[in-house]
Amino acid sequence: MNYISTRNNCEPVSAASAIAQGMVPAGGLFVPQSIPALSTEEIASMAGKSYQEIARWILGKYLTDYTAEDIADCVAGAYNTNFDTAEIAPLVKLNDNEYILELWHGPTAAFKDMALQLTPRLLVKAIEKLDLKQEVIILVATSGDTGKAALEGFKNVKGTRIIVFYPAHGVSRVQELQMVTTDGDNTYVVGVEGNFDDCQSAVKEIFADQALKETMAQNGYQFSSANSINWGRLLPQIVYYFAAYLNLVNQKAVSYGDKVDFVVPTGNFGNILAAWYAGQMGLPVGKLVCASNKNRILTDFFATGVYDRRRDFFQTNSPSMDILISSNLERFLFAMTGNNGDKVAQWMDALKQDGIFTVDAETKANIDKFVVGGAADESETLAMIKQCYTDHNYVLDTHTAVALKVSREQQSGNVAVIDSTAHPCKFVSSVLAALNGEASQASELEQLEELVQKTGIAQHSGLQDLDKKEVRHSMVCEKEGISAAVQQILGL
Numbered sequence: 001m002n003y004i005s006t007r008n009n010c011e012p013v014s015a016a017s018a019i020a021q022g023m024v025p026a027g028g029l030f031v032p033q034s035i036p037a038l039s040t041e042e043i044a045s046m047a048g049k050s051y052q053e054i055a056r057w058i059l060g061k062y063l064t065d066y067t068a069e070d071i072a073d074c075v076a077g078a079y080n081t082n083f084d085t086a087e088i089a090p091l092v093k094l095n096d097n098e099y100i101l102e103l104w105h106g107p108t109a110a111f112k113d114m115a116l117q118l119t120p121r122l123l124v125k126a127i128e129k130l131d132l133k134q135e136v137i138i139l140v141a142t143s144g145d146t147g148k149a150a151l152e153g154f155k156n157v158k159g160t161r162i163i164v165f166y167p168a169h170g171v172s173r174v175q176e177l178q179m180v181t182t183d184g185d186n187t188y189v190v191g192v193e194g195n196f197d198d199c200q201s202a203v204k205e206i207f208a209d210q211a212l213k214e215t216m217a218q219n220g221y222q223f224s225s226a227n228s229i230n231w232g233r234l235l236p237q238i239v240y241y242f243a244a245y246l247n248l249v250n251q252k253a254v255s256y257g258d259k260v261d262f263v264v265p266t267g268n269f270g271n272i273l274a275a276w277y278a279g280q281m282g283l284p285v286g287k288l289v290c291a292s293n294k295n296r297i298l299t300d301f302f303a304t305g306v307y308d309r310r311r312d313f314f315q316t317n318s319p320s321m322d323i324l325i326s327s328n329l330e331r332f333l334f335a336m337t338g339n340n341g342d343k344v345a346q347w348m349d350a351l352k353q354d355g356i357f358t359v360d361a362e363t364k365a366n367i368d369k370f371v372v373g374g375a376a377d378e379s380e381t382l383a384m385i386k387q388c389y390t391d392h393n394y395v396l397d398t399h400t401a402v403a404l405k406v407s408r409e410q411q412s413g414n415v416a417v418i419d420s421t422a423h424p425c426k427f428v429s430s431v432l433a434a435l436n437g438e439a440s441q442a443s444e445l446e447q448l449e450e451l452v453q454k455t456g457i458a459q460h461s462g463l464q465d466l467d468k469k470e471v472r473h474s475m476v477c478e479k480e481g482i483s484a485a486v487q488q489i490l491g492l
């Protein structure tokens with residue numbers, strides 16, 4: 001299977017090449033040329049299989065230039081005791097119609113681990129296959145969680161270096177400590193005086209900078225990406241939608257064929273897009289519910305067909321969703337226009353130039369078949385955390401709370417699986433404030449203790465003793481200085 005550009009500006013490439021490049025050199029994202037269709041019998045036959053078996057099966061459909069052994073190696077390395085449960089992605093029942101899919105049992109307590117434990121392994125195999133002699137430089141823009149998950153995934157991976165940019169005042173103390181205490185001899189972490197979109201836009205511009213690319217090549221380097229613009233990051237996420245559905249079938253919560261809605265707290269539209277791919281492959285997916293926080297750009301887009309980023313940017317208590325440019329929407333739009341790359345390219349240009357684009361009525365009608373949007377503001381988020389704890393004795397993090405709130409407004413009658421994207425300890429101040437009804441004056445690390453004591457939830461091993469670890473990264477730069485920082489790190 002080959003991969004094509006969402007902007008009709010690149011010849012088809014192999015999976016290895018799409019993963020090694022990260023994004024299309026001239027702008028645009030790689031998508032599979034066709035989506036593998038699975039029969040009902042084939043899907044149903046996977047019920048009861050382990051997460052790893054399901055992963056090998058799904059990956060094999062898309063990575064046709066990888067051997068079965070390559071895939072098995074990657075999967076075995078990614079999903080093992082580095083997760084704190086053998087189930088990898090357990091489902092927790094709230095009631096007959098609502099299940100929480102816990103995606104944060106990996107090493108950094110965020111759902112990003114589900115993909116990022118695997119992506120580096122896929123990339124290393126890609127480098128081998130393509131016989132690339134250059135060192136691969138992974139550039140990451142993070143709103144908090146991707147950074148640490150990517151650092152953990154790539155640290156000490158041969159033939160790679162990873163440089164992470166995060167908004168210096170836009171992440172939680174726990175997130176910042178997780179990143180700046182990362183060890184490994186190929187890791188770099190830089191705080192940026194700007195927001196996540198500044199970081200992401202700068203990284204995209206670096207990828208598109210041809211002059212820099214040449215200098216890099218002369219010095220034995222090439223860039224790639226661990227953000228969800230990389231197909232190698234998106235693909236692993238398709239797996240847990242199959243695993244979750246089959247898990248429901250196994251538990252007899254649904255009969256095979258019943259449609260299940262997936263509710264996804266959304267930022268860059270990667271996670272929810274993976275659910276769409278799962279549905280296109282044949283999984284009985286009902287509605288995809290796209291849940292946003294106060295930065296409700298996607299909610300407005302799904303309501304109107306107008307994507308308008310000319311608005312204030314809010315820093316909220318669900319910071320991993322504080323995004324105004326939702327990169328993976330581009331892949332979805334490509335599909336919704338019947339693979340019209342020229343149209344998508346125009347919209348993306350308009351977004352860049354004018355900050356706004358409007359999709360045509362036909363595209364809008366296609367989108368409406370799959371997705372509904374909704375939003376929860378900060379106080380609704382906190383109220384949901386409190387209510388869920390009172391009613392179900394279950395502690396939600398802020399992102400998952402946004403999703404549950406929106407899910408309850410959008411009930412379709414199908415069983416809803418709500419993606420839980422972070423361990424509650426990761427956003428402890430907000431979670432504790434929700435439960436106590438007031439903000440705590442204690443340090444974040446003291447609050448962690450309090451939350452664990454109060455609710456009896458298990459502390460995540462990746463969040464223990466953060467204050468005792470050595471701070472190994474202290475570089476900061478202006479948002480205009482991101483490219484210069486990269487060049488400085490690489491000695492260019």
Ligand SMILES: *Cc1c(COP(=O)(O)O)cnc(C)c1O
Pocket residue numbers: 110111112145146228265266267268269270271272320321399421422
């Ligand atoms: C990254 C992240 C999201 C958003 O996921 P997307 O794939 O970017 O839509 C939601 N919640 C948490 C906790 C995250 O880390």
